[in-house]
Amino acid sequence: GAGVSQSPRYKVAKRGQDVALRCDPISGHVSLFWYQQALGQGPEFLTYFQNEAQLDKSGLPSDRFFAERPEGSVSTLKIQRTQQEDSAVYLCASSSGTEGWGSLGEQYFGPGTRLTVT
Amino acid sequence: DAKTTQPPSMDCAEGRAANLPCNHSTISGNEYVYWYRQIHSQGPQYIIHGLKNNETNEMASLIITEDRKSSTLILPHATLRDTAVYYCIVRVTTDSWGKLQFGAGTQVVVTP
Numbered sequence: 721g722a723g724v725s726q727s728p729r730y731k732v733a734k735r736g737q738d739v740a741l742r743c744d745p746i747s748g749h750v751s752l753f754w755y756q757q758a759l760g761q762g763p764e765f766l767t768y769f770q771n772e773a774q775l776d777k778s779g780l781p782s783d784r785f786f787a788e789r790p791e792g793s794v795s796t797l798k799i800q801r802t803q804q805e806d807s808a809v810y811l812c813a814s815s816s817g818t819e820g821w822g823s824l825g826e827q828y829f830g831p832g833t834r835l836t837v838t
Numbered sequence: 839d840a841k842t843t844q845p846p847s848m849d850c851a852e853g854r855a856a857n858l859p860c861n862h863s864t865i866s867g868n869e870y871v872y873w874y875r876q877i878h879s880q881g882p883q884y885i886i887h888g889l890k891n892n893e894t895n896e897m898a899s900l901i902i903t904e905d906r907k908s909s910t911l912i913l914p915h916a917t918l919r920d921t922a923v924y925y926c927i928v929r930v931t932t933d934s935w936g937k938l939q940f941g942a943g944t945q946v947v948v949t950p
Contacts, residue, residue, distance in 0.1 A: 779937075
């Protein structure tokens with residue numbers, strides 16, 4: 721079956737531009753996560769949705785970052801007035817929403833969007 | 839969630855077992871050990887997880903010490919496609935809503 725897809729795969733933005741990154745999770749997955757991965761580092765958590773509700777946005781680095789998932793499926797991460805320090809790979813992950821006994825807690829990751837701010 | 843310590847890199851010969859260590863000396867009794875890997879230009883991929891007992895699946899084996907302060911991921915017969923960054927993560931829940939806290943991981947290079 722189809723995995724998590726992200727678009728675009730690569731994005732070059734001039735400093736100060738707004739960008740929108742899209743994530744299509746696995747169909748039926750309740751949970752959706754966004755992570756940011758700087759070059760040579762491990763991914764860092766940004767935000768989490770359960771269906772359409774954004775339950776945790778503690779990792780968003782500034783108010784220039786905004787994420788939404790209006791219908792509980794596709795999600796968009798928007799970055800306003802991009803800065804050079806925003807250059808990174810943005811990863812989206814989804815999971816089934818299972819919990820408790822028997823849950824593996826696996827997250828399925830997309831290939832990421834590489835954002836370069838010039 | 840507890841912190842983990844991994845060596846930054848290691849090499850492994852193709853066909854041999856790769857043993858990847860991870861220290862998590864501050865792990866709590868209810869925290870799980872998860873392993874993910876990230877092949878170049880791809881997103882991370884779940885490998886295995888465990889609480890106390892050793893675990894095995896089609897990808898790897900996970901050996902957790904009795905005091906749970908460290909663990910080893912074993913790739914029994916490494917192939918070139920196993921070249922990746924391997925992340926050891928300690929996590930308080932198996933619930934799928936729990937975020938993952940990645941460290942820097944171990945860059946594993948499998949050589950012919």
